[in-house]
Amino acid sequence: xxxxxxxxxxxxxxxxxxxxxxxxxxxxxxxxxxxxxxxxxxxxxxxxxxxxxxxxxxxxxxxxxxxxxxxxxxxxxxxxxxxxxxxxxxxxxxxxxxxxxxxxxxxxxxxxxxxxx
Amino acid sequence: xxxxxxxxxxxxxxxxxxxxxxxxxxxxxxxxxxxxxxxxxxxxxxxxxxxxxxxxxxxxxxxxxxxxxxxxxxxxxxxxxxxxxxxxxxxxxxxxxxxxxxxxxxxx
Numbered sequence: 758x759x760x761x762x763x764x765x766x767x768x769x770x771x772x773x774x775x776x777x778x779x780x781x782x783x784x785x786x787x788x789x790x791x792x793x794x795x796x797x798x799x800x801x802x803x804x805x806x807x808x809x810x811x812x813x814x815x816x817x818x819x820x821x822x823x824x825x826x827x828x829x830x831x832x833x834x835x836x837x838x839x840x841x842x843x844x845x846x847x848x849x850x851x852x853x854x855x856x857x858x859x860x861x862x863x864x865x866x867x868x869x870x871x872x873x874x
Numbered sequence: 875x876x877x878x879x880x881x882x883x884x885x886x887x888x889x890x891x892x893x894x895x896x897x898x899x900x901x902x903x904x905x906x907x908x909x910x911x912x913x914x915x916x917x918x919x920x921x922x923x924x925x926x927x928x929x930x931x932x933x934x935x936x937x938x939x940x941x942x943x944x945x946x947x948x949x950x951x952x953x954x955x956x957x958x959x960x961x962x963x964x965x966x967x968x969x970x971x972x973x974x975x976x977x978x979x980x981x982x
Contacts, residue, residue, distance in 0.1 A: 799962050799972040802972070805970075813969045848917060848918075862920050867916070
């Protein structure tokens with residue numbers, strides 16, 4: 758596809774359930790980011806991949822959160838034993854190079870809206 | 875102290891006025907700076923990037939960077955109702971960090 762694709766777009770999970778959120782970045786994009794955005798807040802950094810390498814996972818809020826990008830393309834964010842405070846929009850973003858490279862642009866997907874009940 | 879700070883607003887300006895949005899950051903080693911616009915229920919979209927001290931203009935938008943003061947701003951000239959959105963400041967060093975955003979309303 759032409760843009761960053763995320764699925765599912767909407768997910769309602771019962772507390773304690775495990776969820777998996779998928780991100781298909783733009784083809785050829787090296788960098789991939791996951792963010793968590795609560796209502797009325799800015800995106801909070803979760804983790805960053807460069808190809809298949811997870812270079813930074815300092816933003817993952819607990820060991821219930823896990824992300825992978827095994828072949829350097831599609832990425833999955835997994836949340837185990839979901840809790841109500843996990844309710845948020847999970848945004849995936851990708852870019853052709855490092856964001857610090859001049860002229861490089863990060864493109865966001867439409868997000869996966871997670872509600873934990 | 876949050877890494878990227880913005881006034882949450884809301885900021886309200888009349889149509890045709892200049893809207894001024896401000897951002898400060900804590901990591902002096904930050905290298906690249908971005909402004910994103912986010913409409914309600916939508917994902918962020920990049921409107922400006924700036925890498926060097928000074929001003930950068932693109933149409934009605936001007937980004938200003940002062941690394942000594944660790945300060946970034948965005949000016950929107952001739953504001954339009956369609957500019958009403960949340961504006962997010964983002965800073966890159968080893969990864970990309972966002973501020974909480976400033977909600978702008980442009981009144982017709």
